[in-house]
Amino acid sequence: MDLPNIMRKYIAYVNRYKSSLLGGLVLLGFGMSMLWRSAPLTLSTARASMVSADEWSELMGDLPIVVPTMKYGFVLDTFHVTEGLIQPNRFFADILMDYGVPWEKIQQLVANAKGTFDVRQLRAGKPFMILSPDVDAMPQYFIYEPSPFIYYLFDIYAGEVRRVERPLTTQVRTASGLIESSLWNTMVDNGLSFELAAKLEDAFQWTLDFHHLQRGDFFKVVYEEQYVEGRPVGIGRVLAAYYNNLGTEYYAIWYDQTEEEGYYDLEGRPMNKGFLKAPVKYARISSAYNPRRFHPILKRVRPHLGTDYAAPYGTPILAVGDGVVVKAGYTRGNGNYVKIKHDDTYATQYLHMQRFAKGIRVGAHVRQGQVIGYVGATGLATGPHVCFRFWKNGRQVDHRRLTFPPPKPLPKEELPAFFAVRDQYVRMLQQVPEPQACEREDSKPSSLPDT
Ligand SMILES: [Zn+2]
Incomplete structure (x- = not known):
């Protein structure tokens, strides 16, 4: 080893030593004591882990800079x-x-x-x-x-x-997509995650039937992306979303300044309309409500008073609304099934379950969106699906044709605050270019400054 080389190594060594001291002091000055507590390492390693490459070069000034490889709070080179x-x-x-x-x-x-x-x-x-x-x-x-x-x-x-x-950091991002087949495929085509598809679906779950998306529909979304040490690790909340279904526009605005946190439309009415559109996510309707259906197993016309959602074995089945379990049992036709009474008017039933979720028995209270069981093919079923039945005043009806009373809006005194939040998000959504079928580049997610 020649002399300059030895000197370089020596300087690098000094740099390392200085970093753990100076880095610790500077970061203490930044008041990051919260982070310290969440990372209960020995002090020296915790300090080292807090020095970013930028801070490093700032601290080191004109000295030759050797940025060490750090992980888990350790300088790995040592x-x-x-x-x-x-x-x-x-x-x-x-x-x-x-x-x-x-x-x-x-x-x-x-x-x-x-x-x-x-x-x-x-x-x-x-x-x-x-x-x-x-x-x-x-x-x-x-x-x-x-x-x-x-x-x-x-x-x-x-x-x-x-x-x-x-420590988790969050960045607000935007994305858009044009529906060609399904929301999921659109997400994948645009380099977006399934998690974002799921959360977008959550925002519109009371408004849009995601089993019947139209080719040519498109969406725009403002959402949180979570990072750990600069790497994206997941999706936070969907803060605002826009969906264009055959020219009809839908908005969902996240608002959490009141006790009733959730999604609201542009006028401040909650998106939550009483019942979920479907008891399973990402399923397809394999057999619609049809009073004159030819039964595939019985081989004769027999009314189908439910809606079948085909989904893989074990897919969670969700209660479409708050209520009380009034039946949880087995019959030869229904297989394992659950019936929920929501109020004096409405009840729902879920058939052919593989098994019930924990705690699901007669008398149990369930919340909207709670998992009550898992998709199976018990009873009279040709394949894994959930047969979903909806009662109104004791009669089975096609829930997909029902309309429910309009939800209660935010209190008057809350509206100005809501409108301020809404306008900010609507502006962000408007800045997202409309996705074009032939110009995929436009629909790539783009970063916006933090808000
Ligand atoms: Zn059925």
Whole structure:
């Protein structure tokens, strides 16, 4: 090694040392004590983890800059690092023993982990990292990362285990899409996530029947994207959404300044209209309400007084409204089924369940959207589906033709505040270009400044 090289290494070393000191002080000045508490590492490592590349260069001024590789609050360059994914049927003790951690040490870690982490919960496919001071030395840290939001830090020398929550940051983003076949396919075509499809569907669940979307429909959405250390990890809330169904425009505006948080239309009327449009998400209607249907198993005309939603085995079935379970049992025709009384006028029934959800029995109170069972093919059924039946005043009716009384609007004194929020979101939605079938580039999500 020539002299300049040695000098560079020396400067890099000094830089590292300075960073943990200065970084800690500067960040203390930023008042980030909340973050400290959520990341209960030893102080030095917590400090190191808080220094971003930008802060680093600011701190270092004109000195040659060496930005270290940091992860889990450690400067990785100072360790011998082993990274991997948990293999199937590999246990905590196996992994540590392979790296030379003595059995007593492992026992101590397992014992001290009680209440923080059950080491039997290591999941195949999840990342882990082992940090050793040197190639031949006993590992000093084992880190297990079950999700982007948290990791577990095993300090092998100290025999201690900590759960570390990573701070989540949220950015407001917008997106749009043109429906070609389904909402899901549109999301995928536009590089958006299923999670966003699900949350958009939630916003419009009382308004739009997502089983009958029209080709050429389009949507725009303002939503929160969540990040951990700069990486997108999930979707937060849908804050505002626009849906154009054959030229009819629908808006959903998230408003949480009152006790009744939820989605409202442009006039401040809640979107929640009493009942969900369907008891399963992402299903298709395999057989509509039809008083003159030819029954596929019985081979004769028999009225079909329900709506069948085909969905894979085990798909959650949701109560379409608040109510009380009045039946939860089995018959040869219905299979496992649940009936819910919503009020003196309306009741709903869900047939052919694979099984009931926990706590679903006669007398149980259920909330709208609560999982009451799982899709199956019990009773007279050719395949997995839920036969959904809707009673009005004791008579079975086609729920898809019903209209319900208009919901109560926000109180008058709340409206000015709501309108201010609404106008802000509507402006954001208007800035999103309308998606074009042939110009997919337009419908890519675009970033907007935080609001
Ligand atoms: Zn049916």
